[in-house]
Amino acid sequence: MFKKIHSNRDPRDTLYSELKKEFSVYVDKGNGAFKSLICGYPKFIFGLMIALLAASLILAVALHHKMVPPDKAAKVPKAQPAPVSAGFDNIMAAGNALKQTIRLRRQVDSITGKKTLTKTDSLLLLHDLDSLQHIRINLPH
Template identity: 40%
Template sequence: MFKRIHSNRDPGDTLGGELKKEFAVYFGKAGRIIRKLLEQNPRYTLIGMSLCILLSLVLSFTLFRQPQATAPATTPAKAAAEKQIAPVRDGLDQILATTSALQQTLALKKQVEALLAKPVLTPADSADLEKALDRLNQLQNHLNQKP
């Protein structure tokens, strides 16, 4: 029924090895050109690297500096950071809230079924039925809003 496929591939052949074989000519040529430029102009290379370091230093202390927040502890950034720190706690809280809503739904369903089983409803029964149906609707909307 199922045909077994045998692979006779060499275990030493890997994707990296094959890419290296294919593009070795280009990497070798680029390496030779770069080495030649560095050997011919060592002073310009040193000056260029030093300028890059200085530019990085200046930019890191001026343009890319993040101002420290001196606002109260309830800033949106801190709330977002706390949310990232404790995703497990948030997930458990969400599970507990959903479980509670489902338990309430089951209790309300039993209450509605008990009221509907009565042959005649009193005004108090009608009010209870209406409240239960409204609460079921609220719970359904609440459960549908959760991602």
């Protein structure tokens, strides 16, 4: 049932080399046709290139006002707190969040360590996991 399959494939053959063998004739014909077209009509190709660049420039300028987001100057700017107190407040908030996270993790670990969970354990676990998710989302950056 389980026989070893022997292959006569050359190990140096790769997918690229096989594709190259198969399609090189068509690629060479396409390269020849492209070169003859370029050499036969150089002024036309140059003019076409310039026309495409000009069309690209015109479209970029014409569509530029649609790509720019609406002006945010209409919103009332918030009063900026002093940088030192704002930084200290962020540090305090992060510390409190870390303390609460550690407390909740310990509680979750103690609940999940039990072999069987009661209904109150399940509800407490869901509440703690929701609190952890809320802390992670609202953590100051």
